[in-house]
Amino acid sequence: MSTATRVTSLSPSLIRAMSVGAPPEAIDLGLGVPGWALPEPARRALEECAAREEPLGYGPIGGIPELVSAIGDYHLLGDVTSVHPVHQCHVPGDVADQVMVTAGSQAALTALFLAHVSPGQRVLVPDPGFPAYSTLARLAGGVPVPYALGPRGDLDTQTFLALLEGDVGLAVINHPGNPTGGGASLEALAAVASACRAAGAVLVSDEVYRDVHLGPRPASLRDVSTSGVVVSSVSKGWAAPGLRVGWAVGDPALLEPARLVHNAMTTSAARPSQLAATALLRNSAEVLRQTRRELIQRWSIAQTGPVAVRPVAAPAGGFYAWIPVPEWAVGDTLGFCRRVRDEGHVIVVPGTAFGAAGEGFVRVSCGGDPRLLAQGLQRMAPFWEVP
Known part of the structure; x- marks a missing residue:
């Protein structure tokens, strides 16, 4: 398959397409972004950057040392509250080699796919799962192979391992998962990591939602294995999607070719954004506490809203919230969501945007304005109660 054919075979994301043509007064419960203010440490860092009377240079390409160090502490030491001071510019080589700073986690994923997937190779992707995984597999010339998740969207090692055969170039796990919110146990992560290592497949663990949680902090691939690559960003847990700063952490041999791809794509993440991301990571204890407070407030609204649209x-x-559609709408989830949008004036995302296994479900983002979330759920409920 030629590059031109791969590109023209791509299609726009149904997640964003649901907003196209929506009534002006529609409440958007589709896009998954934090709806609270950019945390103060990031605002202060951006102000300080703007106040400096000096040239504003590139990234740098490898990331400012302070950010690389903070990411290393977060993933390699497992401590979000203890990072190197801002004035420390030396990062040990073994840490720097394991950290790739990128322009958002999407850029990290793109660089990894393009670096490690050869034309015709199979790429394991969760179903339901973030649609970009399949898109990137095709863009790299690979063949996306969906694997089923457990009943609650959890990582199911049996179904995953059953597909890990033949020429698998790369496999993706996402935990906590988008759209289901499902997690992965330490045992499941260890089993998947061991199997991918034995099969010679690059394992990519997308953990961008790891610090957006209500209960115990979810496990990380780094808790059980040093193989594979963990991807994350400041977009979700640190409530800063507009900074476009992400990273990949893993085996330097896996990151080296991906760095070249990322540098060719976008040179580097913007320097002001890197400074702000460093401030967020350095103040993780404070920032992540606020994230959990915001999440609890919104989830309480979802759990006490109309019974018909309460999360399971x-x-x-x-x-x-991963919500089943009413029985009469199963088989036409997209049409049902369009009706909710056009008649009820609420934008939600059909489960089919995330794969065939998403039929019969809708994804509702509870991350936005709490008042609009409550209003949106009230508007949605009648569509579940009557045909």
Whole structure:
């Protein structure tokens, strides 16, 4: 398959497409972004950057040392509250080699796919799962192979391992997952990591929602294995999607070719954004406490809203409610969501945007304005109660 064919075979994300043509007064419960203010440490860092009377240079390409160090502490030491001071500019080589700073986690994923997927290779992706995984597999010339999740969207090792055969170039796990909020146990992560290592497949663990949780902090691939690559960003847990700062952490041999791809794509993450991201990570204890307070407020609204659209269960992480459609709408989830949008004036995302296994569900983002969330759920409820 040629590059031109791969590109023209791509299609726009149904997540964003649901907003196209929506009534002006529609409440958007579709896009998954934090709806509270950018945390103060990031605002202060951006102000300080703007106040400096000096040239504003590139990234740098490898990331400012302070940010690389903070990411290393977060993932390699497992401590979000103890990072190197801002004035420390030296980062040990073994840490720097394991950290790749990128322009958002999406850029990290893109660089990893393009670096490690060869034309014709199979790529394991969760179903339901974030649609970009399949898109990136095709963009790299690979063949996305969906694997089913457990009943609550949890990582099911049996179904995953059953597909880990043949020429698998890369496999993706996402926990807590988008859209289901499902998690992964330490045992499941260890089993998947061991199997991918034995099969020679690059394992990518997307953990961008790990610090958006109600209960215990979800497990990380780094808790059980040093193989594979963990991807994350400041977009969700640190409530700063507009900074476009993400990262990948893992085996330097896996990151080295991905760095070249990322540098060719976008040179580096913007320097002011890197400074702000460093401030967020340095103040993780404070910032993540605020994130959990915001999440609890919104989830309380969802759990006490109209019975017909209450979440079936609290997620392991993330701010999405994965809600079954009424029985009469199963088989036409997209049409049902369009009716909710056009007649009820609420934007939600059909489960089919996330794969075939999403039929019969809608994803509702609980991350936005709490008042609008409450209003949106009230508007949605009648569509579940009557045909």
